[in-house]
Amino acid sequence: MDIQTWTYIIVGITFAIYIGIAIWSTASTTSDFYVAGGGISPLANGMATAADWMSAASFISMAGLISFMGYDGAVYLMGWTGGYVLLALLLAPYLRKFGKFTVPDFIGDRYYSNIARTVAVICAIIVSFTYVAGQMRGVGVVFARFLEVDVETGVYIGMIIVLFYATLGGMKGVTYTQVAQYCILIFAFMVPAFFISFQLTGNVIPQLGFGGTVSDGTYLLDKLDGLHKELGFAAYTEGSKSMIDVFCITLALMVGTAGLPHVIVRFFTVAKVKDARISAGWALLLIAILYTTAPAIAVFARTNLIQTVSNQDYDSVPEWFTNWEKTGLIAFEDKNADGKIQYVGDTETNELTIDRDIMVLANPEIANLPNWVIALVAAGGLAAALSTAAGLLLVISASISHDLIKKQIKPDISEKGELVWARLGSVIAVVIAGYFGINPPGFVAAVVALAFGLAAASFFPAIILGIFDKRMNKEGAIAGMVIGMLLMLFYMMKFKLGFFGGGSQEDWWFGISPEGFGSIAMMVNFAVSFSLSRFFPAPPADVQEIVENIRFPRGAGGATGH
Incomplete structure (x- = not known):
């Protein structure tokens, strides 16, 4: 069978599984919708967390980034992996002890202020929409190639699928869907890695093949x-980024992880604090499978790509090239009219433009793997993008229905009414997410990295100080979140989107890229929060008692909305 037939079969089966799970696990209460009733097992929650965490950026874009950036791409591995460790050890157990549905819920109650809650809701929505833009673009890229539709149509299909299982099943449906999605995405990522590692190095284990030798003994x-x-590119194993930029990007990704609302809420779905710790351990182990394989995939893909297309006659390029060329994600411009593809480091003479997001998806085709493996990778990419998109959409809908409607605008709303608002919030969120998927501000990993910077700049200081500083009050937290978020948004819009007069790389403050500036904005947030809090009265005694209690997370009741 051809690739498209295999893709229809495999993607169709996986989508049927997702929809079947959504119907089976329809949420009937707000507790089901927000935190899956708080009864998910640690292993299932670990798998769901891993799927939620390993987005299109991890599956589709990270290895693509590393394959083009080489050594410099390691910052994404270090930052995202280290960030999950930070989250598991420093935040998850304490937030689970607090027992609320959402991060804005924690901030609103900890800082005894609806203004703080509203600021947190706005921050959560900004972070989540920035992140979900990358996921919807990932969906569009997969569909554009494998179902031979345009990117816009691909995004629309993804919107319908996510909307169905996120609004019907809520967190309960999303959790069990994500368990299935983890199994699919990790299988889809590893199978081609085994094949290509054996092809290139004779070693079936990609982590070992990565350091192995090819047929000529090199x-x-x-x-x-x-x-x-030979082609004029920078050496793959040497970095070009400054030390301060590497440090800031890594730190921003780490602390941004610890402030991502869609990951934090996963720890509210288990019954006990001990289960939160265990599920964090399972998730870390399951995530490590993909993250230790990604550098190998990057090297395999880069090597095969160069050997396949560089200095080749355009009229005799392999089928995979023409297939991807139709999507517009790879383009050849014959500048010297010799009919050969000049893929070189000099931008003036280079004739080949390649979207980094296609590398993992195109890798099996470049290596001439069986059609069913190529289709499997498409299903895995969709699983990764849709699992995270669903988690993010739930954060947005919960922020609207629970933290705005229930907690502030209409406190006496019935549970049924709140559930209606939650589902309506999901619909609105999906529509906006679809727009960003069709009009994305960059390739997947770059967009996602900016979301981490926004989370670092806004949430991380407020959460950490809320747990470990009893003297921290609402005035300091609100000012810190507002200033941190605005500073990061200004820098991102100026140097990434060209607003406020734009600016080139030479104009970066302290030589720090927009992806790393979240670290600076976070430090400003910490400084403002801590210093300003000392000029205002300490929190009420009952709030200080809560802080004292959550710092010793030996037990916890179910998550509540009260």
């Missing part, structure tokens, strides 16, 4: 370095 990384130097 180490794979040495071979890739040689290919890069």
Whole structure:
């Protein structure tokens, strides 16, 4: 069977599974919708957390980034992996002890202020929409190639699927769907890695093949370095970023992880604090499978790409090239009219433009793997993008229905009414997410990295100080969140989107990229929050008692909305 037939079969089966789970696990209460009733097992929650965490950026874009950036791409591995460790050890158990539905709920109650709650809702929505833009673009990229539709149509299909199982099942449906999605995405990521590792190095384990030798006895990384130097690219194993930028990007990704509302809420779905710790451990182990494989995938893809297209006659390019060329995500411009593809490091003479997001998806085709493997990777990419998109949409809908409607605008609303608002919020969120998917501000991993910077700049200081500083009050927290978020938004819009007069790389403050500036905005947030809090009265005694209680997370009741 051809690739498209296999894709229809495999993607169709996986979508049927997702929809079936949504129907089976329809949420009937707000507790089901927000935190799956608080009864998810640690292993299931670990798998769901891993799927929620491993978005289109991890599955589709991270290895693509590393394959083009080489050594510099390691910042994404270090930041995202280290961030999850930070979240598991420093935040998850304490927030689970607090026992609320959402991050704005924690901030509103901890800082005894509806203004703080509203600021947190706005921050959660900004972070989530920035993040979900990357996921919907990932969906569009997959559909554009494998179902041979345009990117817009692909995004519309993804919107319908996510809307169905996120609004019907809520967190309960999303959790069990994400368990299935983890199994699909990790299988889809590893199978081609096994095949290609054996092809190139004779070692079926990609982590070992990554450091192995190719058929002529040369180490794979040495071979890739040689290919890069021949074509005028920077050496693959040498970095070009400044030390301060590497440090700031890594830190922003780490602390941004710890402030991501859609990941934090996963720890409210288990029954006990002990279960939150266990599920965090399971998630870390399950995430490590993909993250330790991504650098190998990047090297395999980069090596095969260069050897396949560089200096080849355009009239005799392989089928995979023409297939991806139709999507507009790879383009050839014959500048010297010799009919050969000049893929070189010099931008003036380079004739090939490649979207980084296609590398993982195109990798099996470049390596001439069986059609069913190529279709499997498409299903895995969709699983990764849709699982995270669903988690983010739930954060947005919960922020609207619970933290705005229930907690502030209409406190006497019935549970049924709140559930209606939650589902309506999901619909609104899906529509806006679809717009960002069709009009994305950049490739997937870059957009996602900015979301981490926004989370670092806004949430992380408020959460950490809320747990570990009893003296921290509402005035400090509100000012810190507002200033941190505005500073990060200004920098991002100026240097990434060209607003406020734009600016080139030479104009970066302290030489720090927009992806790393969340670290600076976070430090400003900490400084403002801590210093300003000392000029205003300490929190009420009952709030200080809550802080004292959650710092010793030995037990917890179910998550509540009260």
